[in-house]
Amino acid sequence: MTTTPTTTASSIEAPTMRPPAATATGLVKVYGRGDTEVRALDGASLVVPAGQLTAIMGPSGSGKSTLMQTMAGLDPVDQGSIRLGDTEVTTLSEKQRTLLRRERIGFVFQSFNLVPSLTARENITLPLRLAGRSADTAWFEELVTILGLGDRLTHRPTELSGGQQQRVAVARALVTRPDIVFADEPTGNLDSRHGQALLAFLQRAAGELGQTVVMVTHDPTAASYADRVVFLVDGRVVSDLAGPTVTTVLTRMAELEQPASRAGR
Template identity: 70%
Template sequence: MNTPTAVEAIELVKTYGDSDTIVKALDHASLSILRGRFTAIMGPSGSGKSTLMHAMAGLDSVDSGSIRLGDMEMTRLSERERTVLRRTRIGFVFQSFNLVPALTAEENIELPLRLAGQRADRAWLDELAMTLGISDRLKHRPSELSGGQQQRVAVARALVSRPNVVFADEPTGALDSRTSHALLSFLRRAAHEFDQTIVMVTHDPNAAAHADRVEFLSDGRVVDGFDEPTAGKVLDRMALFEVASAIEPEVAA
């Protein structure tokens, strides 16, 4: 049985600057993310991986191409419609946590639902808190939590609305190795046990090794990808980018 596609980018083009200093961040980039899987997106600095994620998450517009979230064509939506979509069908986990200091952990988790005029499913919120190990920290404010606890609150906030897909931008960048491992293990569990779709941008081969699949970008295009990544396989693939980068200037000369 085929696994349905959760979100798909088709021939995305995104440029910055004017005619004299134009930068093509996405160059006809295409990517399909399957539902219920944990997918890592990698590539050299400037390859377009964050731009692609922001476009697929509805955070940024594109010059051309198509983005489908299930049966919805996102590129045709207005900014207001994309905002509503992000509150109800898309979750986000960022490296900087982005928690509201004045709110408790529980209030931060519930915030996207409140903004959408909805109430949290209490049983689901409690299950998330228990699974993430923050049940006893829900009444604490971010300043009273460790970095790892704040990130787990951010993950619970991303999942509380049961979105179609959760995008994570370098979610372990500010965490120690032990906390990073625990968070990545949970994201993998969320995909496999909760049928949640997770898309993570990372530069860390060890982080990518937790994913079901890794996709590689170079020069604004998706150029490779494989299932069941290991840190070693990812490092080998990344080394090819470095070799290619070293050869290109010589060819140009």
């Protein structure tokens, strides 16, 4: 498969007919001071096309999770701009960011974060109840059917397998029809069969349902399900890859991990 060459961060955009779901420009995030200072993000820029599954990869410590957390409004940045649609996230107050996350963003975490005392149905609809909204019955039923949860809705998390819990978490992330879903290592706690099923669903959510998904992963197999992979090195987006395969992802990662690839940085 033909891959795009390494490019500068400012030019990393994928063609799309819809406006971008999110845009990050020149993000800087610093932890600590003096000798302990760590620049987790050092001018990271990224455009997330709407209705696609975008994977974020990079060597350990490259800033993958920090980029996702700042774009999702979970963490403030020290410099730069983050736009979710037409909304400038960096100028919002903490209360406004909380509302933004509740109303327009979905999350899928490695640890599931289900409420033990609630049934699967109650866990799925929890974001709607917190927002004071009623469930769209047709959309709820479609999600439940696609994810194969119809006979598990009255079960609590302890009565569900790991794969079923993760599917409940995915349904919860999508039930509000968010503008964008952020998934942080979503297959990390799943076996290969359940992990592949989850990735296939996220791929389908983007391809058939028009959902925008951003997934942080270290797994080339997981990345191969994406429409596009972006790569970070030292807190900057340095390259992207359209139509990835396991082989092309592994090749690009090997290139980025070579010392020569960082020359001139």
